[in-house]
Amino acid sequence: MNQSALIRPDWTPATIAMMVLGFVVFWPLGLAMLAYILFGERLKSFKKDANSTVDSVFSSFKRGSGRGFCGPQFRTGNVAFDDWREAELARLDEERRKLDEMRQQFDDYVRELRRAKDQEEFDRFMRERNSGGSGSAPGFPAH
Template sequence: MTTATAYDPSERPLRERSWIGKTEDWMDSRGKWAWMTAMVLGFVFFWPAGLALLFYMIWGKKMFGSKCRSRMEGRGPAAYRTAHAAMKSSGNSAFDSYKQETLRRLEEEQGAFEAFLERLRAAKDKAEFDQFMDDRARKAAAERDAPAREEA
């Protein structure tokens, strides 16, 4: 008993495919930038061709294709596993208490560092404001003294 498989036109030999299919394969082998370049050139030389390529890329999943999606999916589960492993019990109570204490200490250090950065930003803002006010006061004093010098 044979199982029915879905027909995939891209699996046909190249000599059987039309010139459009061959062009699509050639563009696919070059990547997303080839499609974008063709679309921009289509808009430059004949805008309906560029528009047609844009629609084909969107609805043909060329712009948001499986390569891009699979790359993003590769990051998600790893980050999930890392976060999940930090909360999961190892079964060893001594190690779990050590891990919990270390995580608590790291959170405290992170909070202290964020407070330090906030104080640093506030000090920098105050220094910049003080410099602005000093410059403004010097300019105002110079403008007051300028008419007095002209009269003399």
């Protein structure tokens, strides 16, 4: 650890002052500073160990990883159930694909409606502007 740092997990005048100030202002702050002084050196290795443990546990739950409880490699031992489950998962994947296609078609439809509405409003604006003859748009003051 960088031993020239002002605030480090050690009994330095700065950390002691911060601990006392923390207890005076709000006692949990002082307690947190005391914990940092006592256990701060172990915090880095604890964080690394905790992160690697959590990553290894949840890596099997990633979608499409082929591992975990829902992946194709997890077998229960009951062939009929495994075949049924694989068929159902394939059916659900097909339904998801169809829903995604329908959502994309609807998004395209809405986008086209907005474009048509914007075009209609712009055309109406241009007609009113050009037919007004005053050179200014309706609702806008002339300069």
